[in-house]
Structure formats: structure tokens, C-alpha cells
Amino acid sequence: MRRHPKGLLIYPISTDHPANRGILNKMAYQSQAFEELGADVDVMCNSRSGPVFGGKLVARYPITGRWFDSLNHYGTFYRHAKKQADLSRYDFLYIRYPLALPSFLLLLRQVRKANPRVKIVAEIATYPYRRELDTPKRRVLFGLDLLGRGQLKRFLDRIVTFYGQSEIHGVPCFQLSNGVDVRSMPLRQRSGATEGLTLVAVGNVAERHGLDRVLRGLAAYGDQPDGPSINLDIIGDGPAIAPLKKLSNDLGLRDSVRFLGIQHGAELDASFDRADVALDSLAIHRLQLPCSSSLKAREYCARGIPFVIASDDPDFPSNLPFVHRVPSNDGPIDIPGLVQFHASLCESHPDVTAEMRQYAEQHLTWTAKLEPLLEYLRSEEPEGPR
Numbered sequence: 001m002r003r004h005p006k007g008l009l010i011y012p013i014s015t016d017h018p019a020n021r022g023i024l025n026k027m028a029y030q031s032q033a034f035e036e037l038g039a040d041v042d043v044m045c046n047s048r049s050g051p052v053f054g055g056k057l058v059a060r061y062p063i064t065g066r067w068f069d070s071l072n073h074y075g076t077f078y079r080h081a082k083k084q085a086d087l088s089r090y091d092f093l094y095i096r097y098p099l100a101l102p103s104f105l106l107l108l109r110q111v112r113k114a115n116p117r118v119k120i121v122a123e124i125a126t127y128p129y130r131r132e133l134d135t136p137k138r139r140v141l142f143g144l145d146l147l148g149r150g151q152l153k154r155f156l157d158r159i160v161t162f163y164g165q166s167e168i169h170g171v172p173c174f175q176l177s178n179g180v181d182v183r184s185m186p187l188r189q190r191s192g193a194t195e196g197l198t199l200v201a202v203g204n205v206a207e208r209h210g211l212d213r214v215l216r217g218l219a220a221y222g223d224q225p226d227g228p229s230i231n232l233d234i235i236g237d238g239p240a241i242a243p244l245k246k247l248s249n250d251l252g253l254r255d256s257v258r259f260l261g262i263q264h265g266a267e268l269d270a271s272f273d274r275a276d277v278a279l280d281s282l283a284i285h286r287l288q289l290p291c292s293s294s295l296k297a298r299e300y301c302a303r304g305i306p307f308v309i310a311s312d313d314p315d316f317p318s319n320l321p322f323v324h325r326v327p328s329n330d331g332p333i334d335i336p337g338l339v340q341f342h343a344s345l346c347e348s349h350p351d352v353t354a355e356m357r358q359y360a361e362q363h364l365t366w367t368a369k370l371e372p373l374l375e376y377l378r379s380e381e382p383e384g385p386r
Contacts, residue, residue: 004040005377006041006089007039007041007042007091007094008041008042009043009093009095010044010081010093011024011043012095013046014046014048016049019237021262022204022295023125026178028181030094030370032181033365033366033369034370036367042054044081044084048064048069058080061076074098075103077103078103078107082111087114088115091117091119094160095121097124100144100147100151100169104148105151108155109155120155122158124159124168125162126162126287127161127163128287149169150170156171162175162178163289163293164290177313177315177369179364179367179369180302180360180365180366182365185302187353187357188272188303195229197228197276198232198274200235200278200279200305201214201233203238204238205239207239208284209281209283211240212240212244213282214279215232215247215248215251216251216332217335219332220332221335221336224336230339232253234260237261237262241259272303275305277341278308279307280292281294281310282309283330284310286330290312291313292312297309297313297315298364301322301356302356302357303357304353304356304357306323306352307324308325308326310325315363315364322349322352324337
């Protein structure tokens with residue numbers, strides 16, 4: 001393979017859907033890291049209007065709108081992927097796994113025919129993913145995935161996983177953990193001592209984030225006379241927002257919990273600057289995942305905000321002082337314990353923000369994460385059946 005291999009990154013997600021902002025950022029960071037490591041990569045993703053190649057809309061779907069988004073996403077997009085990219089000129093393809101639907105399998109078959117020597121790697125961001133497909137439409141898609149996944153071993157060389165599996169759907173795994181673009185994330189700027197303690201949670205809020213555990217913990221904490229007041233800022237949208245708002249009202253937390261919606265740029269930076277402690281996903285066990293590799297925990301670390309985790313994460317061993325661990329269950333979060341963690345950390349590590357930034361620069365960049373994968377993609381080792 002060439003010293004500077006040519007790669008195509010395929011992300012079958014919509015660039016114009018607000019909930020995809022985090023995934024799109026990840027795509028950009030991965031692309032940049034591949035380039036910094038010496039690969040020459042093109043990027044293809046989707047939009048509601050049509051496929052996007054190299055940052056430009058290269059075709060338009062003949063029919064668009066709410067009822068056709070899924071058809072375009074799961075079907076038409078892959079036909080355009082073959083048309084827009086000269087598949088014969090790539091050394092590797094890196095694809096965010098879209099389920100083993102007929103349109104995707106057809107693309108893989110066409111890639112293999114056009115370029116038998118290409119290495120094809122699919123990233124499965126969450127595995128197992130069955131519990132995430134919990135709507136009627138998604139259950140149908142999961143059924144199709146069940147029928148098609150047995151063919152994946154004919155086309156894929158590796159599946160990238162973030163949860164320690166050695167094999168998925170009969171395909172050997174390449175184990176990674178998530179990274180971040182540390183340089184793009186401003187360091188938290190605290191304006192001095194403030195009254196009380198502010199917690200922040202960011203994401204496309206779902207059941208796996210476990211914020212119901214935090215609300216129940218806040219309700220149990222109450223207005224303790226010997227403890228600081230606690231405020232929680234929830235940033236983002238998602239399927240769990242409505243139930244969380246109802247639970248917050250039912251528990252009498254209207255004055256201490258704020259739902260701030262989706263934020264970006266300076267507005268998001270300001271929210272992070274107010275935060276004393278950030279919250280990772282606190283209910284990964286609900287998805288039956290063996291460990292965590294969340295992007296948000298890595299962003300919190302890059303920004304220098306101490307954070308809470310509930311599941312094992314290979315990038316955050318138990319000896320790190322800026323990580324507070326809570327049990328991985330459905331019980332309420334122990335707020336007094338969290339308060340004590342923050343107080344002790346401030347006393348023992350007054351420069352914790354800078355320490356966290358340094359740790360992120362050394363351990364959490366996408367360049368560091370993807371280097372061993374690119375070495376594999378560069379290798380000339382023979383692959384499985386074609």
C-alpha cells in the first residue's frame with residue numbers, strides 16, 4: 001500500500017440535523033487526524049437534500065420531506081456513494097455502520113468488485129445496539145439487520161468497536177476508544193468563587209444518560225443546612241427531555257434544574273464556564289454495554305471540568321483525582337458524596353483544570369487513537385474471504 005494511503009470516510013448521517021452535531025464533530029476530528037497521520041482522505045455524508053461529498057452537495061434526491069427522509073437515508077444515499085466516489089482509487093474505506101440493510105450490502109459488494117485489494121472497516125459506535133432501536137420503524141430496520149448481518153464477513157476486514165469485543169457479526173474487531181480534538185475546545189474559564197455547586201450535563205439526552213438518577217439524588221439532598229445549594233443545567237434535546245421535565249416538576253426541583261436546549265459556540269462555552277462538575281452518561285448499563293467510551297467525558301476532560309462516571313472507561317483509570325465514580329445501577333446519585341469529592345479536589349488540586357488539559361493532550365486526541373488503526377490499514381497482510 002502507498003506510504004500515504006488514500007481513504008474514503010463514509011458517514012451516512014444528515015449534516016443538517018441538529019442532533020447530529022456531536023457525530024459530525026467526531027467525523028471532522030477523525031478526518032483531520034487521518035490527514036495528520038499521513039493519509040489522504042475524502043469524506044462523504046448525507047443531508048436531507050442529497051449526498052454531500054467533500055463538503056459540497058453533489059446531487060439532489062428527487063423526493064424529499066419528512067416521509068422520505070428514511071428512504072433517502074437508508075437507500076438512495078448508497079447508490080449515490082458509488083456514483084460520486086471512484087471506488088477503485090481508494091486504499092481503505094472507513095464507514096460508520098448503518099445496519100446491514102440491502103442497500104448497504106450492495107455498496108460493499110460493488111466496492112469489492114471495483115477494488116478487490118481495498119480494506120474496508122466499519123465503525124459500530126455502540127454495541128450491542130438492540131436497545132437503541134426501540135421504535136416501530138427501528139424495530140423493522142433491526143429485523144432487516146438480523147437478516148443481512150451474516151453477509152458482513154464477506155466484505156468487511158475489521159469492525160471498529162469501543163467496548164472491547166474481539167468479534168462482531170463474524171468479523172474480527174479492532175478495539176479503539178473515542179478521542180477528541182483538544183485544540184478546538186477552549187479551556188474552562190472560572191470567574192472566581194461562586195455560591196453553591198453547578199452541575200452540567202450535555203448531549204442528545206436519552207435514557208442511557210441516567211439523568212433521572214441525578215434528579216432523584218437532588219430530591220433526596222434537598223436544602224441541607226450544612227451543604228451548598230446544587231443547580232443542574234441540562235443542555236441538549238432528545239427523547240428523555242420530556243420525561244425528565246415531568247420528573248423534575250414532580251420532585252419539586254423547578255428552581256434548581258434548568259433545561260437549556262441545544263447550545264453551540266460561545267453560548268455552550270459560557271455554560272461550561274459556569275460548571276463545577278460535569279456528568280457523563282450514568283446509565284450505560286441500561287444498554288447492556290460492558291464499558292463506556294463517551295465523547296462527552298473526553299470533552300469534559302479537555303475543557304478541564306471534573307466529571308462523574310458510572311461505568312468503566314479504559315481512558316480514565318481509577319487513580320485519576322478529577323473523576324468521581326458512582327455505582328452503575330438505577331439508584332439515585334449520592335449528592336453529598338459528590339459535594340465532598342468537589343471540595344476535596346479543590347483543596348488538593350488547585351490547578352486541576354490545567355492538569356486535566358495536559359492529560360487530554362497526552363491521552364485523548366484522535367491522532368493518538370487512530371495511529372494504530374492507520375498502521376493496520378497500511379499493512380500488506382492478507383485479509384479474509386472475498
